[in-house]
Amino acid sequence: MDTILKEIVKQVTPLIGSGEVASYIPALKKVDPNQFGIAIYSKSGELYEIGDSRVDFSIQSISKVFSLTLAMKHYGESMWERVGREPSGQPFNSLVQLEYEYGIPRNPFINAGALVVSDMNQSRFASPQHAMREFVRRLSGNKQIQYDRQVADSEFEFRARNASMAYLMQSFNNFDNDVEKVLRNYFNNCAIKMNCVDLAKAFSFLSNKGACPHSGERVLTGQETKQVNALMATSGLYDEAGNFAYRVGLPGKSGVGGGIVAIVPDQFSVCVWSPELNKAGNSLAGMAALEALSESIGWSVF
């Protein structure tokens, strides 16, 4: 595995420089683009890592999987009355479909869907932000995990597009709590800082039928685990899920911080990270690394 990882770093590093770091909020723009890391965690607890795998970054949309998992545990199948399970075929922040489909977002991984999931968690937890942080710390086995207040504040300041979506859903009676309060918690979750190792461990329950390999905690049932993986496979990479399935063939979830998590069911959870993004908003070097990994190890589920 170490040989493969070294080979991939050699192959992928030249790509750095051809993408662009997320710039929609000032706080994200400051990251050094010249970074790249991989962590692979097996369901029996082996950890493989290379490069900047211990450097913290903003997990951004990867947090949507944690929010979804929390909501599934509390709402079960009933949650699907408020959010769909279909790919959107649209940019992640479009309102067009939301208007035509009466305020029901297509899936929990586009922004509108994640906002509805946050609204559900807001209704359930006294402090949803606290609940989330505890959850992520347990999943990753790292009690030091924090969110970046500066990033969160910056996201809140530039909240207009997400606020617009939340209010549109409210106008269709699909948003129960105060919009600003939910947005605040949503952005705090997006601003959580983790590194590749943290994320590989935190997602390992999805490569182990729902149980956390390092702690033994049962997070989801085996069936729910397959369901979350299925949702990531069809909708986890913004408007590039089809391409990701075609090139990598694994369930995955990306964030504009440059992280991508992928699951090799019953075997591994993987996290790659490099801050520069392609046009679809996914880590450019990260995509290439996962494609090479999947091909050389034969990971595709298809």
Place this chain on the structure above:
Amino acid sequence: MDTILKEIVKQVTPLIGSGEVASYIPALKKVDPNQFGIAIYSKSGELYEIGDSRVDFSIQSISKVFSLTLAMKHYGESMWERVGREPSGQPFNSLVQLEYEYGIPRNPFINAGALVVSDMNQSRFASPQHAMREFVRRLSGNKQIQYDRQVADSEFEFRARNASMAYLMQSFNNFDNDVEKVLRNYFNNCAIKMNCVDLAKAFSFLSNKGACPHSGERVLTGQETKQVNALMATSGLYDEAGNFAYRVGLPGKSGVGGGIVAIVPDQFSVCVWSPELNKAGNSLAGMAALEALSESIGWSVF
């Protein structure tokens, strides 16, 4: 396996009566809705079947996988300049996205995408319809396979929506041949009559790394096989691909004739058939049967 199949028939049969047979052309409406069949074909050549597994039906959109396979063999990666690989998030026959995205259909399994693929095959084969028929006969090992002329003529008569798509793509320079000629061949392919056993066998190369188990013919490379399966997984069930991944967890392709084919990679190819459709246009009993099969045998790739 036989016990499982019997159990599934018992479970699924009561659903017949709650869907609706496709009625957009008169010729399809006449089928007896009270039919249900399953065929499972392993990569080592075992065949399991139950119910109406030897009754011919109109394969309709399932033919899109055959057309795509033919085109991939001849065009390779270059074909993706003319058709995308992303889920559409729209009804299968919508023109809206096609106009906004300059005549490039989202994937080869929505109608517009299949028409572009047919246009490619038209450019490549002297008689694309003949090429297709020979191809399907070889894949299934059944030399008797024919198309239903009455269905094909009826589809051509009611071609307006598909003609509209083809001309829209032509207006964006993404359609090279005479529209009526391509439509004729496209409808003839949709009107091919096969049964569950034929289809399970014809799709078996996709469960066997690209080689036909019964004939040994190499149809696609191993990587291409994964790619076709990935495309089916993200876009194979009209606007219900996400739900199919969530409930069944397999690459699949459905047709309005009531057939659904699914692939258990490296293991099985499966065909279920029952004419009544759900609102998304997929076989109602077929979906339920595949869900039950996947759960009881643990087939989900996720």
Place this chain on the structure above:
Amino acid sequence: MDTILKEIVKQVTPLIGSGEVASYIPALKKVDPNQFGIAIYSKSGELYEIGDSRVDFSIQSISKVFSLTLAMKHYGESMWERVGREPSGQPFNSLVQLEYEYGIPRNPFINAGALVVSDMNQSRFASPQHAMREFVRRLSGNKQIQYDRQVADSEFEFRARNASMAYLMQSFNNFDNDVEKVLRNYFNNCAIKMNCVDLAKAFSFLSNKGACPHSGERVLTGQETKQVNALMATSGLYDEAGNFAYRVGLPGKSGVGGGIVAIVPDQFSVCVWSPELNKAGNSLAGMAALEALSESIGWSVF
């Protein structure tokens, strides 16, 4: 004129009962639907009225003409960088076009456009709500004009759709002030209570080349007057402007409170009112009355 008015009342009254009073906020639902009034004011100061012409009602979207007039006086042609002058061809509260057209609303009479105009006035006036009230009182010559606080509060409580639009425009940098503050002023203006006579007088500058006949105040230049009338003619009746031009042939502006104001250039300003609306959101009896008036007096500008 009085004979004509009596004839029209006889003709139109039977229509009452076939429309529906606006019900999107509770406060508007309470109005007695069984009311109908007309006021006609000539540029030389004659007033003709019939029916419930002195009963106050909620002017709602009719206020958009006052806001536009205020903004034109202060911003001149520069205001058209932030809002268009074209009919929308969409429901008045749609966000679809707003997203496709980068946050620039199609015209000042759809909600999004009126919100941008309110945002402009917010930037210009210390108290835009006070400025508006003073303006309307001067235009109508009625110092008692007030807004209905209960209606305004109810609109603010159900502000989700309008808030969504405002934030969407803010995400495109086409909204400068605090969203909630602008919405509050916007709703207060919609909740202004006036009667047919007030409105006929208040709009009379548009039938008199920009000068108020009763006070002599120059409100707009002759050219600006034509421009406001042109905007009303192409976009003043929600998604029924074409039909209004076809049937009535006059510039006009309607509100969901059941009022419609129309201008006979260089001759008359007219206000009709009846609370029940047709499907496009325009007063059902009001439309019929204006059609009959226009036909019997030969008012159409075409």
Place this chain on the structure above:
Amino acid sequence: MDTILKEIVKQVTPLIGSGEVASYIPALKKVDPNQFGIAIYSKSGELYEIGDSRVDFSIQSISKVFSLTLAMKHYGESMWERVGREPSGQPFNSLVQLEYEYGIPRNPFINAGALVVSDMNQSRFASPQHAMREFVRRLSGNKQIQYDRQVADSEFEFRARNASMAYLMQSFNNFDNDVEKVLRNYFNNCAIKMNCVDLAKAFSFLSNKGACPHSGERVLTGQETKQVNALMATSGLYDEAGNFAYRVGLPGKSGVGGGIVAIVPDQFSVCVWSPELNKAGNSLAGMAALEALSESIGWSVF
């Protein structure tokens, strides 16, 4: 009047060179862009002209008014079941709205609407093309009027977009005749060659309550005349009708050949022509000329 016309030529000529001649078909591209003409015809028969007012050009979409007039004469109000009377708020050749609104085009002046009107005329006339030519010759008093076969053939060759619309409407049961046959007649009408004087005369019934001033023929009733003018006012200039009302204030109809016809109700019919178009597809110099004319003579209906 002659002084005014000379002044306008001086004012407008410098604009030539800043627009672009229509180039979607090769046959239109060949026109000399350096041309400009005006003809004004009063309802009492006076003719004023300047510049290239006797040079023939392709009337293109201006023909839609003739087709509409023919259809109104034969179908009356019943025609509005198949085509709307509202501005579209969309590019003239968009299919998006047509799909969302079930194949009913928004108005008779966008392409889809004109195709439905052509389909109506096809059902009514043995030779609709012959009927149209006779009609236009009578209206203009010029028996030499012909269509340009080369332009018509070229339009037919590049018919894809219009064919797409016609088939889309057929799929919604709003198209009765053979698509290719209707398209052929439609393009022949678009390819009619007329000059400014021909067009000013041919449209003069719309400035004279429906009767042709030079022949006395009653073409439409007075009310129908107002209706056609109203339709032109709200939808006659593609997606620039609002701007035209704002700047010019007259009912008008433009074509991509560079002609614009405008009506001063009860006074004049006007035709301006210059081949270069602005971004909305309307004659750049023509728009400026009409704006200057309207302002200097005080023609705006508002």
